[in-house]
Amino acid sequence: MxxxxxxxxxxxxxxxxxxxxxxxxxxxxxxxxxxxxxxxxxxxxxxxxxxxxxxxxxGQFINTQPHSEESKSRCPEEKHAIASYAASLVSDGQSILLDAGTTCMEIARQLVDRRIRVVTTDLAQALFLCRYRNIEVHIAGGQVDERTQSSLGGNVQHFLDDLNVELAFIGCTSWDLQRGVTTPTEDRAELKRKMFERAGTRILVADSEKYGRYSFHRIMGLEKFDLVVTDSHLPDYSHETLIKAEINLHLVSA
Missing domain, CATH: 1.10.10.10 (Winged helix-like DNA-binding domain superfamily/Winged helix DNA-binding domain)
Structure with a gap:
């Protein structure tokens, strides 16, 4: 044969x-x-x-954006571990951008003792963080997406055009070495590119369950990110392949 x-x-x-x-x-x-x-x-x-x-x-094709309620129940331990490491990278006095999503929401929970400025499109993150006087919260306004309870559209991008942040934590529904970071909708792809553009350091936070999956719209290649943070359940072969491709990868134990 x-x-x-x-x-x-x-x-x-x-x-x-x-x-x-x-x-x-x-x-x-x-x-x-x-x-x-x-x-x-x-x-x-x-x-x-x-x-x-x-x-x-x-390889699994992701056709639609998962609802935030569905995402909450997926890989909670992995997301907590990823968020703990991500939060450790943030210092007092910094300005950061948090993408919408459950992993970035977990990062928000672990930043409450910092004296920082946070920009987000996520309503739940903004409502949570504004309780803390040591955190200055900016929310990018626009049309609220029902599936993620976050802002989307041109107004959000115009808002971000006038900002510069030191760190951006960007989430995704799917990531893969060959196909890069992908998302089901064009407006999300454009918004994540804008977030990437406005930050000095760009960090992808994505659990290993999403690896090898892909969606219709490519955001960018993994090599563009300064750091990719995922969990240790990433298969050994995938880990080795990413390292050989010179992806700056950090695995956390979950």
């Missing part, structure tokens, strides 16, 4: 079952585990699959 035929059969199996380990695929195709690992490596390089510990899963 030719390699291209074998890889197509691997893809066919993954489309039906979503996940397969190396031993299962080796048995089905009657080849060695080493051959399957080489095939999986090639398919991941092509952006067709996502390698996991001991196997692979089909």
């Amino acid at each position: 030719l390699a291209i035929e074998r890889r197509e059969r691997i893809l066919s199996y993954l489309r039906q079952h979503e996940y397969a380990n190396v031993e299962t695929l080796a048995g089905i195709l009657d080849v060695s585990s080493m051959t399957i690992r080489r095939d999986l490596t090639k398919l991941e390089e092509q952006g067709m699959i996502r390698r996991t510990h001991g196997g692979a899963t089909i």
